Amino acid sequence: xxxxxxxxxxxxxxxxxxxxxxxxxxxxxxxxxxxxxxxxxxxxxxxxxxxxxxxxxxxxxxxxxxxxxxxxxxxxxxxxxxxxxxxxxxxxxxxxxxxxxxxxxxxxxxxxxxxxxxxxxxxxxxxxxxxxxxxxxxxxxxxxxxxxxxxxxxxxxxxxxxxxxxxxxxxxxxxxxxxxxxxxxxxxxxxxxxxxxxxxxxxxxxxxxxxxxxxxxxxxxxxxxxxxxxxxxxxxxxxxxxxxxxxxxxxxxxx
Numbered sequence: 001x002x003x004x005x006x007x008x009x010x011x012x013x014x015x016x017x018x019x020x021x022x023x024x025x026x027x028x029x030x031x032x033x034x035x036x037x038x039x040x041x042x043x044x045x046x047x048x049x050x051x052x053x054x055x056x057x058x059x060x061x062x063x064x065x066x067x068x069x070x071x072x073x074x075x076x077x078x079x080x081x082x083x084x085x086x087x088x089x090x091x092x093x094x095x096x097x098x099x100x101x102x103x104x105x106x107x108x109x110x111x112x113x114x115x116x117x118x119x120x121x122x123x124x125x126x127x128x129x130x131x132x133x134x135x136x137x138x139x140x141x142x143x144x145x146x147x148x149x150x151x152x153x154x155x156x157x158x159x160x161x162x163x164x165x166x167x168x169x170x171x172x173x174x175x176x177x178x179x180x181x182x183x184x185x186x187x188x189x190x191x192x193x194x195x196x197x198x199x200x201x202x203x204x205x206x207x208x209x210x211x212x213x214x215x216x217x218x219x220x221x222x223x224x225x226x227x228x229x230x231x232x233x234x235x236x237x238x239x240x241x242x243x244x245x246x247x248x249x250x251x252x253x254x255x
Contacts, residue, residue: 154185
């Protein structure tokens with residue numbers, strides 16, 4: 001079973017690429033309705049950790065337990081999505097020639113669905129209500145019929161977050177959500193993720209410490225595939241090993 005209160009629990013995970021351990025005896029857990037931020041220098045294993053959780057890669061050793069007692073290692077990516085884990089990659093992936101509404105409609109979790117029934121407007125009243133609520137949440141209510149390809153970079157990121165949320169994930173994995181955003185978009189993204197954490201557990205990989213300070217309660221620091229520090233932002237920034245790894249004992253302001 002998972003550690004008490006944990007939605008995801010990784011124990012002793014090793015990800016070996018021809019002798020290079022992208023994850024090395026990695027232990028990591030996140031609680032229900034927690035917004036966790038994972039930081040670390042390039043090559044620390046941050047994205048690999050998400051790859052292992054969502055089934056994109058299979059580790060050489062260890063356990064990855066979701067919920068009460070569901071072992072994820074060996075499961076197909078699609079099956080992991082169905083269990084309740086959604087992932088938002090760094091680069092937004094939307095249907096550029098479809099409207100915002102159509103993108104969300106196509107992403108709804110349905111017993112069976114296809115592109116053509118969706119585009120013919122065959123959504124149920126309940127589904128349309130869910131899409132409307134999601135538009136409110138992601139701040140795109142005024143862009144319902146806007147072609148997704150014409151949105152700003154930040155708006156595309158919010159749209160894709162909405163598309164993932166409509167899959168009903170219990171755990172949402174988000175990789176560098178504010179890269180390339182304006183300051184205003186970054187601030188709005190922080191508020192969005194904080195609001196989503198009221199209903200979902202969220203793991204965010206991020207480099208921008210200003211953004212980390214905005215959203216994080218607990219920060220996990222990865223280095224050479226291992227968790228070396230965990231705690232509030234202030235505790236992490238004051239940690240001698242973290243300071244040495246990042247900036248040679250200079251003040252940690254951006255990682």
